[in-house]
Amino acid sequence: MQKKFFISVCLMFISWNVLSQRERVENLPSFDKRRIHYGFYLGLNTNGFKVAYKPSAFNNPQIEVTSEVGFNVGLIADLKLHNNINLRFEPGLISNTKVLRFTHITTPGQDTREVGNTYLHLPFIFKFSTNRLNNVRPYVLGGASFDYNFSSNERNQNDNFGGQFRQTASNLMYEVGIGIDLYLPYFKFSPSIRGIFAITNEVKYDERSPSQWTDPIDFMGTRGIFLHLSFE
Structure with a gap:
């Protein structure tokens, strides 16, 4: 699913590029002279988890993750550092739902958990742009963010033994x-199009051990692809 999503977006970029090259009138000629400007963004995302395992009492642990397409929305504050470098702050919300299937668990009803996530996403991003050509300007970007998961259930006293993945x-x-x-x-x-990857471990381990859900997990972190549409 992620490969099809990536290919579709790439084709969209190529189509826009071809159409824009035909443009003869230069729009917004003084736009990039601004020191600071603002905007907003909308988008879609498809997120999963990267899972690494550690030795435990359970043989051949495996967690399969399926996800639905989610949405992201937020604001943009852009600071021009150089003609080709900008620093951006893009606070927003990211929402998606995933289903975890623990293939090493054979008890019906205990082998799946639905995880709905809503993140407050607070990224600082460096944007590196080429020189403008007519009305087109490609760029690459990279940065880091602090994310707060409103639906993490971290403080929920019920863990997987009570049916709650935290x-x-x-x-x-x-x-x-x-x-x-x-x-x-x-x-x-x-x-x-953007890829997002967790640096910190997002799993909250169960209070009791052995836990067939969390004991085998060494690291679980978000990874996903975003289609990001900015209006500035």
Whole structure:
């Protein structure tokens, strides 16, 4: 699913690029002279978990993750550092739902957990752009973020023994991406695709041990792909 998502977005970028090269009128000619500007973004995401395992009392542990397409929305504050370098703060919300299937658990009803996540996403991102060509300006970006998971259930006293999969509320992540600025008559539209990856372990271990759900997990962290549509 993630491969199809990635290919579709790449084709969209190529189509926009071809159409923009035909443009002869330079839109928003003084836009990039601003020291600071603002905007907002909308987007879709498909998220999963990267899981690493450690020795435990359970043989061949395996967690399969399936996810639904979620959404992301937020604001943009952009500071120009150089003609080709900008520092951006993009606070927003990320929401998605995942289903975890523990293949090493054979008891019906105990082998799956639904995990709904809503993150407050607070990233600082460096944006490296090429020189503008007509109304097109490609770029790459990278940065780090603090993410607070409102639906982590970290403080919930019920753990997996009570049917509740828990995660840590506060996490660190990094993201990288590519995109293209398209200068339209009244605003700048910037589609991009981004990958987001957790740095910290997001699993909240069960209180009792042995736990067939969390004992085998050494690391569990978010990883996903975003389709990011900025309006500035």
